[in-house]
Amino acid sequence: MSRDKVSGDKVSGGENLSADNGYALTVSDLSWHADDRAILSDISFSLAKGEMLGIIGPNGAGKSSLLRCLYRYIKPDNGTISLFGHNTSYFSAKEFARQVAVVLQDTPHHFELTTEQLVAIGLTPHKGPFDLTTSSDRRLVADALEKVGLTHKAGQIYEHLSGGEKQRALIARAIVQQPKLLILDEPTNHLDIRYQIQIMELLRAIGISVITSIHDLNLASAMCDQLLLLDDGRCVAHGTPKSVLTEQRISEVFDVCCSTQPHPQHGNPQISYFYGYSYGDSTHDKSANDEAAHDETNHDENAHGLKALGQNSLGQNSLGKKAFGQNSLDKTDFEENSLDRRHWSSMERHKQDED
Ligand SMILES: Nc1ncnc2c1ncn2[C@@H]1O[C@H](COP(=O)(O)OP(=O)(O)OP(=O)(O)O)[C@@H](O)[C@H]1O
Structure with missing residues (x-):
């Protein structure tokens, strides 16, 4: 032009x-x-x-x-x-x-x-x-x-x-x-x-x-x-x-675990995020278990630098629930929650990394 x-x-x-x-x-x-x-x-x-x-x-x-x-x-x-x-x-x-x-x-x-x-x-x-x-x-x-x-x-x-x-x-x-x-x-x-x-x-x-x-x-x-x-x-x-x-794209690009479902009003994807992992530094950890989480900063990080969020020495998070990738959740839990195989694999990977 x-x-x-x-x-x-x-x-x-x-x-x-x-x-x-x-x-x-x-x-x-x-x-x-x-x-x-x-x-x-x-x-x-x-x-x-x-x-x-x-x-x-x-x-x-x-x-x-x-x-x-x-x-x-x-x-x-x-x-x-x-x-x-x-x-x-x-x-x-x-x-x-x-x-x-x-x-x-x-x-x-x-x-x-x-x-x-x-x-x-x-x-x-x-x-x-x-x-x-x-x-x-x-x-x-x-x-x-x-x-x-x-x-x-x-x-x-x-x-x-x-x-x-x-x-x-x-x-x-x-x-x-x-x-x-x-x-x-x-x-x-x-x-x-x-x-x-x-x-x-x-x-x-x-x-x-x-x-x-x-x-x-x-x-x-x-x-x-x-x-x-x-x-x-x-x-x-x-x-x-x-x-x-x-779900797959959001997980990959933002490095989070999530599921999507049609929004009840407009029908476009509504995203639910799953909590339990955050990048290694404990500065994001606002739980009552700050001290315990701090103690474990180094040895609880997995190969991706991920650390269970708010995790205390019992492997529990601030809500007293097991963090994702910990042993309180099994494959069925994820399937029932409509999380696809990829998410499950990712959770499994985190778990293995931590083990
Ligand atoms: N003038 C600049 N000189 C050098 N690097 C720059 C310049 N402007 C942006 N960047 C770099 O480009 C990358 C993208 O920055 P940008 O602000 O566009 O990202 P963004 O997606 O808007 O981020 P955010 O969500 O944090 O606002 C960053 O790594 C930033 O440091």
Whole structure:
């Protein structure tokens, strides 16, 4: 695609995106490295217009790095990113801001601004340098504040809001920006469960394309149309929650034991996690048996560096139950609990390692 084809009115006008191919975003063969290390490798996917894509994966998998490439904070080494059919590198900064809004966890401080003023910043890409605020601008801001449940905080200094309220204010600012694609980095991080659900439902209800990184796999399963699972900078799976969130894949990528079943309401996978193993260090052990667990830190670790969580000298965890892989559970227990053969094998392996 030549620069001429997308420069000038065609892209800066915002309405004449003639190369629009039904996709909000298309990413092809994207790779990025830093400090001589591959952070993202050969990532390709498309997002249909109006859909919500969840980027999931373990810590350090590359979720934020991928999002940074998408909103042009990072320039990838390889690959192309097309927004509504146009290579994103050809958008002017202002036009890109009309098309794409970004909600991040770490934002610059806005010491003096009220919540309402912060939300009104979302109007900027639509304003000329001498444009005054209109009544319709004020209505947009008021509507966005209402949508995120912050009308009563409009006049409060933004910096004095709680973490969750700040997050909701930033989402209101993105709504005011009226983007066609909204990119969010872990938007539910600071939110209580009510607002986690409410904000995700709101993002869906806006009706625009959304890409969000998210750690809560059950929330991702419930709310996202598509999921992209990253591991070590590579795309491990891409598709519907049902196709991506299999027990085996979650176990392998996140190194946890789990089972899935259809959620009673929406039918997508609902994941139940099984507790009993944690990586070797005892800092995660919050049980009443801290002391006993600490005593056994070295010799109870298995070959994978796994140690029974909260395990005391009797091999019991903090609930007085035998830890998984210990002798109180047998194969039948796992079969009755619908855990597949792979999980059983994994439990057996841990057990043998510990023996
Ligand atoms: N600018 C950079 N320079 C060097 N390494 C980087 C840079 N940015 C990211 N990384 C590394 O890339 C890897 C992926 O980081 P990234 O923040 O994208 O992961 P993530 O999946 O978002 O993790 P988390 O779930 O913990 O937020 C990490 O190992 C990180 O240290």
